[in-house]
Every structure is written in structure tokens, then in C-alpha cells.
Amino acid sequence: MYWLHETTETPLPPKADTLARLGQAGLPVPPGFVLTPEEASILASTPQPPEATILRAEIELYYRNLCERSGDTRVAVRAAGPQEDTEKASFAGQYETRLNVTGGAALMEAIQSCALSGESARLLAYQQTLAPEAHRSPGVIVQAMVHPQAAGVLFTQHPVTGDDRYLLIEAAPALGEAILSGIENPARLTFSRNGQAHTLIATECLPTAFREAEFWQPLLRMALEVERLLGSTQDIEWAYADGQFWLLQARPISTHPLVEPPPDFTLWTRANIGEVLSGVITPLTWSTFIHVIRQAEDPRQSPRPSEMARLFGGRAYMQRQALWDSYANIWGIRPAVVVGRGIGCDVRDDADTLRRHQPTLPLSARFVKSVYVWREVLSRHFVYPKLEKYLEALGPQLVFLSEENTNPMSLGTLRKH
Template structure:
């Protein structure tokens, strides 16, 4: 162990060297060293060194000036400078020659589970001498006050005192990589846990991490370690397109995940036949829901139909949050969530939102108005809804009914807000030139645009809330007078046309007649059902042709599903088994089934 007060060697840490001493990044690397994993030789300049250097500037943490200009020019003090250079010489002595090093930040707020601060701080590569090393260390310290870190901290709502800017520094052997990149021990977009995602570029990963190079991307099965999908692999050496080339890295990644007991985002490098772990952090955006029975894709799945990128989602949520009040009980940003990369809404929160309004049935709003799949869920949703007092019920009821009964006042109010507030602001922004704006000014422009989008979206949500309440009351009132079937045909939102159902049934009847001409296929339908029937049809040419005809019939009829507007449910063309039930009844029984 080094006697130096401000230096800790990553392979010699003990219980006194915690994350508060070394920062998250260095502490993680120290754990990997302790686990015997290949980490380049390195030492850590502790957070105490940052504190001492900061003290030499004669500034207070409470009111820092432009630290990005001040810290790099201030002297670290003779004792601290001596400790840093002595550690660097010891590192070079391990290799018997002067080596190049990389200087990386290890901030207290970095690589956390809820905010990674990835790419926000500075790193310096190929440092070759003592003078450059001291300069790089001081610049790393100063990067904690950069505009981009301040903006990121604000966006993450990391409302911590400025001492959270405290930063340790990692001085690490420079790996002259033949290949480098990042690895995720689960799919960071879809959340799939059965695969590993590797992104790689030739040489160093600096350009890739900064976003200036499009990497090769490989998806590898976590269990048999075979490549299941690859893209843009032409940029890397040919043998890396084979699964066995990645076996060593995959095994290392699984050991890293086991060490931290959570999915990891790993930066790696390859040199002379050896993979090295340069850093690891928890994957900060990943699904956290194992039971999605209370979540729905209805409605939001039409707005965001596919996998949603983290940037799109964070922008969407930020726009919602900007329009929310501190005293608001139901927050739009809390209704929506990302599960396996797709947008969902919490049915319990929506049920509670439409509950306790006299004359309004939340089951009608969610099930018929929005198209949520409530089968078997109504009783549970109702039981889980928190009770409210008479005053709250009267307040909600009065508000909703006043809005529903005075559309002549509500519509002009919304129209006036759009015309007199949003449209002029958008027009002004459209006339501005941003070519000369720096990054902070561009961010402020984006914030203004998000504020306008937030106001427009909240107007939309208000109008939709009242419209759905009016629909539910009208539909339920009609049910009492003319019955459910007629009521649904008169005020249809998620109810599909009986003409489409009739067309589909007619097509299935025609297919049943064709099947009856084949005794072999009739025997198949007679002896099997459900998944067994579907599997048997999928395995032979005649059966596959029949399935294709069923799928085609479903598409011509509008490609419905059992629960029409619940977009988490597969369409009939995606899973034709419900239609095979009807087809089997027509073939075997010769009768009618729907």
C-alpha cells in the first residue's frame, strides 16, 4: 500500500477505501480487481486531493466562480503534486519503462444506478509525461463545473449540495486497443435479459463513445454464447463476426454482472489477444416491472407504437413534468412508464382518476373508451382504489359535470389559449436563428419548446378527460334504454364493425369447406386442438399454406384481436390460434362458432 495520503492503488484497496473516497468508477474497478478480473494497472487520486486542491484556489464551495477556468491554472500544492508524480513513477516502474496513461474522472455522482453522468466529465488519453499528467488531472477536476455537467445535474434533478461535485481521478495504464467498445449484459432498449449486446469499433473507443463513429453491433445469446444478430460488422476484423471470438469477453461480462448482482454497462478494450475491462456501471434505464397485468398499451401504443428510444422517452417525460403542479395528485408523468422498451400506462392510476365521479363508471371509460383489457381486472382495480371523502367526490363530480354541460364555454377557452399563447410563441421561435448559439443556448431553446409542448399536451389531456367522461355517461345511459349491443353500435370507439366480423366468418367458412376435401387435414383437426393443432399445422407444407390463408383472411377483415384496442395483445395475423378454434368448430362440428 502506498504511504501517500491521497493515493490508492486499485488492486490494494481495503474497507477504508469506499465510494466516498474513490468515487463510483474507481470503487467499481477496485471490486473487479479484487474479483481477479483483467483491469489495467491503475491508481486513484482520492476525493481528499480534490478538496485540498480546491482549498488552494481560496474559493468557497458555496459560491464557486468560473471553476473551469480557475482550477486548471491553480497549483495543486507541492505535497499533493509530489504524491501524484511519485505514484506515476511507481506505475511506470511496474512495466520497467515509462508508459502512456489515461486520466479519467471518478466523480461522487458518477456511474450511479439512477444517473450515470456518462460522457459528462473529461478523460485524457495517451498522457506521456509528468507535466501533461498534472495538467490532465487539474482539467478533470475542473470538468465538474462545466456547462454540460451543470445542465445534466439540473435535468436529473440531482438537487444536492455542490460538494457532490467532489471528484477522484483514475490514472490507468493506456491500452493501445486493436478493438474497443461497450457491452450491455441485457438489451438496454427492449430490456431482454437473455442476451448480451456488444458494440465495437476498430482502435480506441473514444470516437464511438462520443457518438462520432457508427459501431458494429452484435447480439449474443446469454446461454449458448452464439451470435443471434449482427449489424455493421464490416468495420471490424472478419474473425470477430464469429461467436467464438467473443467467448472470452462474454465470460468476463457474466462475471462482472455476478460481482455486482445487477445488469452492467461495460467499457472494454482488446489488445494482443486479451480483453480488458476499462470501467463498468449499472445500466441506468431498464425495465423494472415483472408483473404487467395492471399496465396497458391501449391508447399510448397508438402514439408510440414500437420500441421507444431512451432519448425519446426522457424528452416525453420531461415535457409532461414541466406542466405538472406541485399539488397535483394525478401526475401524467407517473401514469406512463417504459416496459421492455415499449410505452405503457398504469391502469390503476387511470381507474383512480375516473373514480368517485357521480354518474361515471371508470370501467366504461377504460374498457370501452380507451380499449383497455379489463377482463378479470375490474374487481381488483376497484378494490385497490383508495377511498375518498364526500368533499372530494363532490368536488370531482361538480368539476366534471360543469365542464361536460358547458362545452360552449370550454371549447372557446382552449381555442383562445392555443391562438393567443402557443401560436405566437411558436411563431417567434420559428423566426429565430440558432446557428450561432452555443450548447447552453440551444438547450434553453429546447426547454422553451418543451414548455410549449407541455402546455399543448395538458390542454389535450384535459379535453380528453372530459370527452371520455361524457362518452361513458352517454354509453351507459343508452345501455339502460336500448341494450348493450345497440348502444355499442351507436357510440362506438373501441367496438369493431360487425361487417368486418361477418366478412371474417364468411372467409373461415370457405376455408373450412376446402379443408373438408382433404381427409388427412380433417383428421388433424379432429385429433388435435389448441397449441398442438397449431404446432402440427406449422410443420407441414399443407398446414403452413392453411395458416397463411387464415392470416390473410384476418388481415382482410381488419387484423383484429380478441381485445381490439389493447395493443399489448397480439393481432390475429400475429397469433392465429383464436381463429383456429372457430375454424376447427366449422370443420369438426360443421356448425357455427364465433
């Protein structure tokens, strides 16, 4: 067991090691101590070995000393996995955290729970996917509880666009758990590396003082210092309490979007898709969108819609040639009209080029594609509306299938129908 502010040659889990390095460098890290994975696994064992009694007494002593330092009996207890907070995988949200733990008995229970969180099915599935090295138990960090006016995360590189010219801050009142768990939509603020405000979004959820760009300057300087000390772009958890910012955690940004130059607009367009997916898109939104599109695709479609779109700088674009090709080789349809007027992609200057590059299909393939498209068009305009009308007319006749008529008392009535 080791104090975070004291140096040790014993290897600590990455989360604990990072906090120790930052605290020893003079940055504001809440005081605390760390149990090694070996010590934590002793308390997680059933039955516990004889050395658990000595370890519990030692933890009690460390806890009393920590309470004297902080002037508060409440602590935060967090698991610290052996592969957590590394460049390969963050394990964000996978391990257990307990906040506002008070008293020795509650502390022992929290430590045991955190140590056992390394065995959860969710974590093991994550580990198998991203970090399938030999499984090892987590250590446990115990720190003085910070009671913030606001808390959140800071990225020294934009996590979606990959742009490292700006720092992104997400903030919410009180505990940052609301952001990390997705319960609240945070305020979002972006700053250039020299501290100049770039965008301030939804800051009305924060106390008045937090809405000014000047307020965030100490946190920005602190984040750049963390990045310098640790040698890579960082995902930082922070809190503001007692008139200052505190560092709660720092990890390397484990996903680096491919930074590309802006798209060649002779090849790509935002027409139509920019109305559906406006602004910068998160990886979750994009992967869900593409998955849904693929589920609705017909294997006979060429090109397929899911193959026509991609992201540039976090924004969605459609391939102009693929859009054109979708409506080419269909009898009775002019691609220039559909793509230009229907979708809103201006092709007046390069229609001849797009036409030259469209695939040449044999007569049989053109026939199949034309039948497929016109069947869909006619069905949408004539068949589907009629079906809807018929179903609407049938509605009153199906009342006997409602919930009140499917209970045991009315089964006889249902059988008569």
C-alpha cells in the same frame, strides 16, 4: 494516493472502488493509481497550498512506477466523481477524461483539468436534477493507456427493453470514445446468457475476426462475472488489445425500463405508428417524438395524439379506442372507415364494441369538433395548395430581398422598392 490493485480501508470514489474490486478479483483491469478527492482538490486550488509540492513529487513517483509496469509512458487520466457510477445516477460523460497523456508536466495538467471538471455548469445542472446531495470534488484515476483494436460498451440487461435474458454489446474499431460521444454508429450484437448469438448487426465496421460469435465469448463470461461480483446488472466499458479483453469501467444500469407483458392487441395496435417508428425506440427518440407531437397539438383536440401512444418493450403502439374516439362524433365521418382503411387498423370484429365505448358528446361539442376537423380537411385540400401556388408565383418578384441585394452597396436599390 493508492494503487488500484492494493486493498485500502480509505473510501474511494465509486468508479475507482469498482475498478479496484474487479482488479483484485483477478479480472483484467489496466494497472493504475487513484488520487482521493481531497488530494485532487489540492492540485485544483488557486493558489495551491504548500502541500501541493509534496503531492506532485509523490504523483511523479507513482507515474514512473506505472510506466515501468506497463512498459509505456502514455496514460489515461479520468475524473472519478463521489456520486458517479451509482445506482441512482451514472454521470456518464459528465466528468473530464484525458487519453494518451505523456510526461510529468502533461500529467499534472490533466489531473488538474479532471479535478476542475467537477465545477462545470453542465455537471452541476445534471447533479441538481439527479443527485442534488451536497456537492463534493471528484477524485482522479490514472491508468496505463490501452491501445485497442476495438472498444465499446456491454450491457448485461437491454437498456431500452429492460430484457435481462440478453446481453447487448456495442463495438467500434479502435477507441470506444467514438461510440460514447455519438460520433460513430457501432456494431450491435446481442447474446443470450449462455453465449448463444441472437443478433449481429453492422459488424462489417469491425475487423474480420470480430465478426464471429465465438470471438466474444471471453467478454461475455467476464461480464457475467462482473455482474455476479457487483450484485446487479451492469453497464461495462471494455477494450480489446494485446490479444485480450480489458475492463475499463463498470457501473450499475441506472435506468430500468418497466418490463411488461406484450400488449393486449384488442386494446393496442401498431398500425400506422409502426411505419413511422419501426423497431425498438430509444428513450431519446421517444421523448423527442412525443415533445414534437405535443407542440403541434390543438388544446381543443380530444383525445390528444400524445395521449394515445405508449411503448411496450421499446416499441410504439396506439390505443385502438382512442384512435376510434378521435374520429367519432364528427358529422360526415365514419370512424370504422377512417381507422380501418385510412390508418390500417382492422376493426371489423370489434367495431360495435368500440362504438359502444366512444364518449357521448352534447350537440354543441359535436358541432365544434366537426367544424374544427372539416376546416382542417378542407384547408389541406383546397386552401394550402392555393397558398403554395400564390407563393410560388410571388417568388420572382421577391428576388430583390436575396442576400446579394441586402449588402450596404445596394441599400439604395432596396429603398427604391
